Amino acid sequence: MDSLSRISSGLGEPLYADECTMKVDRISYAQVLIEMDVARELPKNLKVEDPNGRMFEQAVQYEWVPEYCAECMQDGQASWVVQKILKAVKHLQEASFTEANMESMEKYNVSRVYLQIRGRMEKVGWRSLAWKNVGSPKWLFILYLAVMGRLATKDRLAKWGIVQIQTCHLCQQENEDHDHLFFKCSYAAEVWTSILKWKGINKNTKNWMEEIQWASKCMKGQNGKTMVYKMALENTVYCIWLECNARIFQQKKTTSSILVKHIIQEIHGRGSRYAKVATRLDDLNNYP
Numbered sequence: 001m002d003s004l005s006r007i008s009s010g011l012g013e014p015l016y017a018d019e020c021t022m023k024v025d026r027i028s029y030a031q032v033l034i035e036m037d038v039a040r041e042l043p044k045n046l047k048v049e050d051p052n053g054r055m056f057e058q059a060v061q062y063e064w065v066p067e068y069c070a071e072c073m074q075d076g077q078a079s080w081v082v083q084k085i086l087k088a089v090k091h092l093q094e095a096s097f098t099e100a101n102m103e104s105m106e107k108y109n110v111s112r113v114y115l116q117i118r119g120r121m122e123k124v125g126w127r128s129l130a131w132k133n134v135g136s137p138k139w140l141f142i143l144y145l146a147v148m149g150r151l152a153t154k155d156r157l158a159k160w161g162i163v164q165i166q167t168c169h170l171c172q173q174e175n176e177d178h179d180h181l182f183f184k185c186s187y188a189a190e191v192w193t194s195i196l197k198w199k200g201i202n203k204n205t206k207n208w209m210e211e212i213q214w215a216s217k218c219m220k221g222q223n224g225k226t227m228v229y230k231m232a233l234e235n236t237v238y239c240i241w242l243e244c245n246a247r248i249f250q251q252k253k254t255t256s257s258i259l260v261k262h263i264i265q266e267i268h269g270r271g272s273r274y275a276k277v278a279t280r281l282d283d284l285n286n287y288p
Ligand SMILES: [Zn+2]
Pocket: 168, 169, 170, 171, 172, 173, 174, 180, 181, 184, 185, 186, 187
């Protein structure tokens, strides 16, 4: 009985032994309930000293091991729900939510928790160009990269040591960077000026960030005119970027007047699905 007590204590906190075990009614079998920390590795054997001072090793077998233990968590074997709960607790702690915070919340507010986990971010000035934009996601993606200055233009490739010659493939005159490509480049300027003319806007082409700022400031709301403008800007950026790549990788050239027609056709094709845009496009059923 004394050895059994030592074995039990070595494994964890002994809670209960049944009557047969306590009275040593059974010689070959003992049953003890032990509280153990399952988040730690469970021992497979235990060194025990008997009342006569002799050491012996006792093998430990477990009839059942809960899935939530340190080893299982690493192997991804813990149940999906337990893993999700533990991750959620971790995220909430990172966002400075304590248990007391959560309990004091009268009504669980998903947006508040999400914003606190994500952190407050400054709103970008060009968000109105992306908001309620019915253009193709791939157009918007390239516009986003262009605004962030993340397209692989030649100035950036030169910085990474990938190219030495930075001359623009569209005009063959100046070095290529974001500001040149959209729309200082003579080819890109022809395209953009024609697109502006098609929309009935008479203004000189500005540099890239000024164009974005002008569009963000003047093209707000969800009327047909604004929506067509936003589609035209993003599709023009997308098509100029594609034209640039076609010249480099496929040795294909499209003239600026053909590219303008292609941009207008794509805007008509996609915009006709949306009532407000379709109404505006009825007035723009021509080429500049
Ligand atoms: Zn150029």
